[in-house]
Amino acid sequence: MKTRGQKRILPGFGLTMGFTLVYLSLIVLIPLSTLFLKASSLSLREIGDIIMTSRSLAAYRLSFGASFAAAGINAVFGLIVAWVLVRYKFWGKALLDGLVDLPFALPTAVAGISLTTLYSEKGWLGGVLAEVGIKAAYTRLGIVIALTFIGLPFVVRTLQPVIREIDPEVEEASAGLGARRWQTFLYVIFPNLLPALLTGFALAFARALGEYGSVVFISGNMPNKTEIVPLLIMTKFEEYDYAGATAIAASMLVLSFLLLLTINLLQWWSRRHHAVA
C-alpha cells in the first residue's frame, strides 16, 4: 500500500481537482440546483397535488411498469446472451458480440423511427403481429420494445466479465458431487451472477426511466394510456405549465439519485462478493 506521502510525489492535484470541480459545478451542479430551486418555490403540498393527479400517476405507473418489464426481459435474455457469448463458440459470434453495444451508439431518434416503422401495421414485423391480433406500435407493448432495445447492453456487458471469471472447475466439482446441471446452475453459478445481474437490471431500469427519444416515436403519446413521465414533463413544459414540469422533473431526479445510489451499492456488493468467492 502506498502512503499518503508517496502520493504527493505526483504534481497537478490542485490544478486537475480545481478544474474538475469548476467544470462539474458549471455543467452539472448549478443547472441541477436551478431545477430544485424552482421546484422549492412550490410547497410540498402543491408538489403532491401535481404528482397525485390521475394523469401523472398513470404516467409514473407506465414509466415504472414498462421500464421494469423491459429491464426484466433484458435480465432474462441478457443472461442467456452473455452466457452464450462467453461460453460457446459459433459462427458469427464476434459480430453478435460487437452488435450488443449498438443501442449505446445508435442515436435514439434513429432507433425510434426504425422501430416504429418496423412495428407499425405497415411494417415488416408489425404486419406479422397484426395478423395474430397484436398491435405493437403506439401501444404500451411498443414502449416496452423500445425500452428493451435501449437497455439491452447494460445487462450483457455487466454479466460478461463475471461469467468469464467463473472457474469451470467449480462446475466440474459440482457435477462430480452428483449435482444435475440445473442444480449446478441454480445453486453454484447463479448466486455468483446475481449481484452483477441485479446491477445490470438496475442500470437498464434507470436508463429506461429517463428514455425519451425512441419512445416518443413509438408510443401513441396518449395521456393516461401511453404517456411516459419524460413525455409528460415535455408536454407540461409546452403547455406553459412550468411549475408542473419542474415538480415532476424534480421528483424524477430524486428517484434517479436513489437508483444511482442503489446501483453503486450493488456494484460495491458485487465486487465484495466477488472478492470473497
Next chain:
Amino acid sequence: MLSLKKNRAANAASQPRLVRRILIGSTVLFLGLFLLLPLIAVFAYALEQGGTAYWMAIKQPEALAALRLTLMTVAVAAPLNALFGIAAAWAIAKFEFRGKNILITLIDLPFTVSPVIAGAMFVLLFGARSAMGGWLLDRGIQIIFAPPGIFIATIFVTFPLVARELIPLMQALGNDDEEAAVSLGAGPLQTFWRITLPNIRWGLLYGVVLCVARAMGEFGAVSVVSGHIRGVTNTMPLQIEILYNEYDYVAAFSVASLLALVSLVTLGGKKIFEWKSRQHIIDQSAYSAQGGPVESTAS
C-alpha cells in the same frame, strides 16, 4: 463414484448439446430481432427508392446545415469533455482524498438525468424569463434556441463518458511509472506527455469516440433547447424528426443512415480500442497485482 461421474459426463455431452442449441438459437434470434433488424431497416428504408433519391435527400441544404451543426456540436463537446475526463481521472486515480466516492457519483449524475429534464433545466436557467437569460439576452447573447444552448445540453449529456473510461483505466495502471519519472526529475507536463498519455491513449480515444457518437445522436435534451429553426438550430436527429413528420420517409431514413454509419464505426472502434488498451495494460502491468483489464461498460 467414478462411474457416476462418467455417467454425468456422458449426460453432459448429450444434454448440453440440446441446451446449447436452444441457448445459441435464442441468442441469435433475440439479438437479430432486437438489434440487427432495426439496423438493417434503417438502410433498407433509406435505399428504398434507390441511390439517387438517397443522395438527393442527403444533399438538401437543410440536411447539410444539420450535418454542419452536428459536427460543430461534436467539435465543442468532445474536446471539452476529454479535457475534463483527463483532469478528473488524474485527480481521482492518482491521489487519495476524502469524498472521492461522492465525486465519482456526481460525475455519473448526468447519466441518470433524463435528457428531457436536462434540456428543461437549461431553458429554466437561460430562458428569457430567467434572471440570467434575460441579462444575457439584453446584451445580445443568445444561449438557448441557438447553437450555444445545443452545445451546453450536449456537453451535459456526454459529460461523464471520457471520465468514466479513464478513471478505472488510470486506477488500474497505478502510479509507479509517473512516480519513477518524477523522481528522475521529469517536469509535470513532461511526465504527462511522455508517460501518462501514451499509457491511456487508447482508453482516451475510445472515450472520445463514445462522446462523439452520443453527441451526434442526442435528441431529447437538444430538442428542448433547439427552437427548431430550419437550417440554423436543427441537428441531424432533429432534422430526422422533421423529415419523418413531413412524410419524407426516404429522406428521414437517409439522414438516419448517416448516423447509423457513425454508430457502426463507433462499434468497430470500440473493439479495436478495447483490444489495444487491454494489450497495453497487460504489457504495462504484467507485474502489477491488479492484473486484469478493466471492463468499462456502464454508460
Next chain:
Amino acid sequence: MKRFLFTGIVLILVAGAAWADIELLNVSYDPTRELYQDLNAVFARQWQAQTGENVVIRQSHGGSGKQARSVIDGLEADVVTLALAYDIDVLEEKAQLLPADWQSRLPNNSCPYTSTIVFLVRKGNPKGIKDWDDLVREGVSVITPNPKTSGGARWNYLAAWAYALRRPGGNEALAKDFVTRLFKNVPVLDTGARGSTTTFVERGMGDVLLSWENEALLAVNKLGRGEFEIVMPSVSILAEPPVAVVDKYAGKHGTRAVAEAYLRHLYSNEGQEICARHYYRPSNPEVAKKYEPQFPKITLFTLAGEFGSWKQAQQIHFADGGMFDEIFEGRR
C-alpha cells in the same frame, strides 16, 4: 489539429451567416411549412428587386402553443404566424413582446388567410361518417392533436363544442357531454397537427381525422393517392390564424421594415394566390372567387360569435383545471 478543425468549422459558419444581409425568423405553427417555403422564396426575390438587400427567411414549426412558449422563452422571432390569436396574445401578456392592440395593425384582424375544420376519412368512408354526431358513435376512432399544445386541436375542440351547443335543445352541459364522448373515441393525442396527420395517414390509425381544411386537402392531393376522402360536416368553425411582427425582437434585430413588408406580402394578390394554392382560404375576395371551386361551401360560425374572445375561450376551456382537463380526466 482539433483546434484547427474547429476554427475551420467556425469560419465556414460565420461565412455562411455573412452571406445573407438580413435574416428573418418566422415562427409558425405546424401545417404551414409548405406554404411559407413557397412564400419565402417569392418574397426574398421581390425584396431583393426592390431594395437590393438579400433576405433569408428562417422557419420554425411546431404546435402553436408550444411555439408561443418558445418565443416567450427567448426564441427571437421577428414575425409569428400562429394558429390562433390567443397564442399571440400571450406574447403580450407574459412578456410584452408586442403591443396589446397587435391584431388591429393588419387587415382582416391580422388574418391573411382563414381555414376551417373538416373530417378526413379513409377511402369509401367505411364508417359512414357524415357529421359531428358520427364522431361520438361507439366504435369510431377519432384522431386529433392535443388542444393544450396544438392550435388546430383547439379549433377542433371548439368546433365540436359549438356544434353541440347549437343543436336544437343544446346547452353547456350537453355540449360538455358531447365533447367528452368525442374524446373517449380519441386513441392518440399528438402535440401538433402534423403529427396527427402522420398518425392517421402513415400509421393507419383512426377512422376519421379532425383536421385543418388545408392539411386535409394536402393529404388528399399530395399524400393520399386516392386513399382518403374529405367529409364536410354540416357546420364548422371559421379558423382564423393570425400573423404579427414581434416588435421587441424585430426592433432588436433592426428587421422591422422587412418584417412588416413580409407580412404585407401575404395580403398581396401574389401572396394570396400562394395561400390559396396551399389550400388556405384567401381573405382577398377576388382571389377567393378565383379559387372558389376548391373550397366547398359550408356554414361557418365564428369564434367571436360563439365564445366571445380567445382569452375567454382559453380561460374556460384550455387553462389548467379548465373544461378540457375535466373532460380528459373523466374520459375513462
